[in-house]
Amino acid sequence: MYKREKSARIPLTRGLLSILLLSIGLVHLKRNFVPLNSVGNSNNALDSYTITPFLRNVDYNLASKTPPPMSFGERKRLKVQSHGGISSRKLAWDWDWIEDISSEIGCPDVDSDGIHADDPKRYTDIPTAETWNAIYRAYHATVDPNNELVSATEYQNSWKVPIEVKFQLPEGRGVYAKEFIPKGTMVWSSTSRNTATFLSPQDRREFIKYLMKDPKTRHLACDVRNWVDVIRPPGMKTFVVCETFDEAVLLNTAWGQNKKYQINLDSQSLSLSADNPDFDEYDCYENEHYFAARDIQAGEQFRIKYGS
């Protein structure tokens, strides 16, 4: 009797368990079911700031890179020529657009009255390797992917001496020597690795817009809009927009404070050898290198002459 009762209860328990498992399965299936016609629907729940990085397949292993038959500079010149370059300096600066976008982002004007710590969007962030890499990614995601001018490949330390970036009023961020540097020491070099090239104002717009799309990089758009430079490669009629993506853009100058500061870095144009992958005779900064113009003490701020 006892045995029969027990054996009758087992199928009943099993049956209830199966019904329970089946119900759980159905609920799970319903939750995860995505109708096919909703795939790719732009009205889905994606945050409008979410961006799918469209990164070029860049060979980051530059150390093992065999020098290309043509130097970076030669390729750049051909590219600028085939592209038509940017016809005028005014167009290359594209100030109207930069001004528009600056007011749209709410960028404070760093040039009019210096940098203030109480500025709501103050330029006090000390960039880290992560900050620079976000900028490099935005650049690679927005320049023409067929452009074989892989400049500004990846953030790396371009300083030949130990440095520190600090914020100090009234100049804002600046670059400081961490050790004593004897006169004549090479301190920093501009190369195709740390300097981005934009062959059209549109590329630069896309780059800044890309930074603006992501809340994590939006504030960087204010910074990068100021770091731009425009050059005309030697022997060419058209212009190129250049932008260095490392601490060199944070170098202050000597003006202000009754000119009590002294320029302590000299800029010299010096070609690297043609078999160096960084070689670029049409470099945005014309192979600019900074040298200690005099002995520089540990803790002293580096200062360059602007516009030289």
Ligand SMILES: C[S@@+](CC[C@H](N)C(=O)[O-])C[C@H]1O[C@@H](n2cnc3c(N)ncnc32)[C@H](O)[C@@H]1O
């Ligand atoms: C290339 S940025 C240098 C980095 C800048 N300090 C920052 O934090 O972004 C140039 C700006 O730095 C500031 N600056 C540079 N040298 C200065 C000086 N001697 N006195 C005051 N401000 C200076 C000016 O606002 C200038 O427009």
